[in-house]
Amino acid sequence: MKALTRREFVKLLGASGALTTVGLAGCQTAPVPGPSTAVPAPSRAAPRVVVIGGGFGGATCAKYLRLYDPTLSVTLVEQNAKYLTCPGSNWVFGGMRTLDDLTQTYSALRDKHGVNVVTDRVVSVDAGMRTVNLASGKTVAYDRLVMSPGIDFRWGDIEGYDEAATQAMPHAWKAGPQTALLLKQLQAMPDGGTFIMSAPPMPFRCPPGPPERASMIAHYFKTQKPKSKILILDSKDNFSKQALFTQAWDQLYPNMIEWIPATGGGKVVRVDARSLTVHTASGSSHKGNVVNIIPAQRAPQLAVDTGLTNASGWCPVNQLTFESTQVPNIHVIGDASIAGALPKSGHTANNIAKMTAAAIVSLFRGVPPPTPSHVNTCYSLVAPNYGISIAGVYRLGEDGQLQGVKGAGGLSPTDASLQQRSQEAGYAQGWHKSIVADSFG
């Protein structure tokens, strides 16, 4: 066997030291797997940040905390070993992506960035003790906690729509088995059938998501089941990028998509999952072959139980640092937070995550956090080669609220050429590739 040089021996010592230290810093009751390659080792006295939720918000924040300060001990607790991006999940219905294409792992966070990734479910947070309790029985201590748990549904807002009903009428608003179920139902639907979608009230994750989904399903129908119809029953009177979507629908899918606003009788108030029938506030009933109910949303129960939500069901934060205004040392980012005029999107979650990472590092160092500008861009595909977008720039106003900067951003023009629409479809796919690389790579 080849003898180790002094240099190799010291390197090996460093690597095993990193493994033990991260394990101890992360979990109090049992060591957890540390990084598998030699990453800068946080010292025992390093401040500990725990991040809950490995979606666009949490994964990005954990990564950037380590990039901004490699001495920090960062533990990411995510209940699933893999993450499926909601962005791109509507494209599955148009046949442009598979769920496998959308699947991300946490190996780069763990191996490249030295994040201590723990696959477990957080059952509670003790904000007084600054500990996080996991379903496995372990406890993780923090100096600062970042929560990015995504959304939950307001079960009960639509009578008859509960978790059991999602097996007959999927929401597919969290990418995964629900997306696969809706796809299977659409594939089994006869030509000439009706697809019904119930779109939720604001605020909800991805405002242009419902019309993009309708577009992708229309593309599938046009190419595979051309006699079929789409009925969108909306709880609102308008929707994101409405003029652009309706213009494209008239052009690409004439007479296929009907949209009924809330005041026109579109608000679904009751469902019968067995007969695939929906009932609206105006008293009308509609029976579909496939029914997609996207329920009203709120922050997850963990945020409620931790005392982070207000009467709106979402989490108020200081919009500079994203620290909760209700519970100190806990930052809430992503969809669960109230972020002024910023929409609930993956792009926003990624942006806020980086700014929050910078703020946390500043707070540990005792220096003022930077004052950021935020950007959100949201692309939608109406057909595989037809894309539209909306973009916005946001800054903190004097009232402490993030506000849209007038004159910055905007919508795709309504008079764009088909070549420009095709270019935007390319940008949409490029956006997905780069946001995934930035958040998980």
Ligand SMILES: Cc1cc2nc3c(=O)[nH]c(=O)nc-3n(C[C@H](O)[C@H](O)[C@H](O)COP(=O)(O)OP(=O)(O)OC[C@H]3O[C@@H](n4cnc5c(N)ncnc54)[C@H](O)[C@@H]3O)c2cc1C
């Ligand atoms: C159909 C659809 C299309 C979309 N398209 C776009 C798009 O094109 N562009 C865009 O910018 N946005 C898009 N979005 C929105 C985007 O997906 C969300 O805004 C984004 O995922 C929010 O990130 P997040 O970190 O807040 O939550 P999530 O990404 O949902 O991540 C939350 C994570 O927390 C984990 N978690 C929750 N509770 C616990 C717990 N107790 N313990 C451990 N882990 C937990 C979950 O497993 C999950 O992985 C789309 C959404 C949908 C539904």
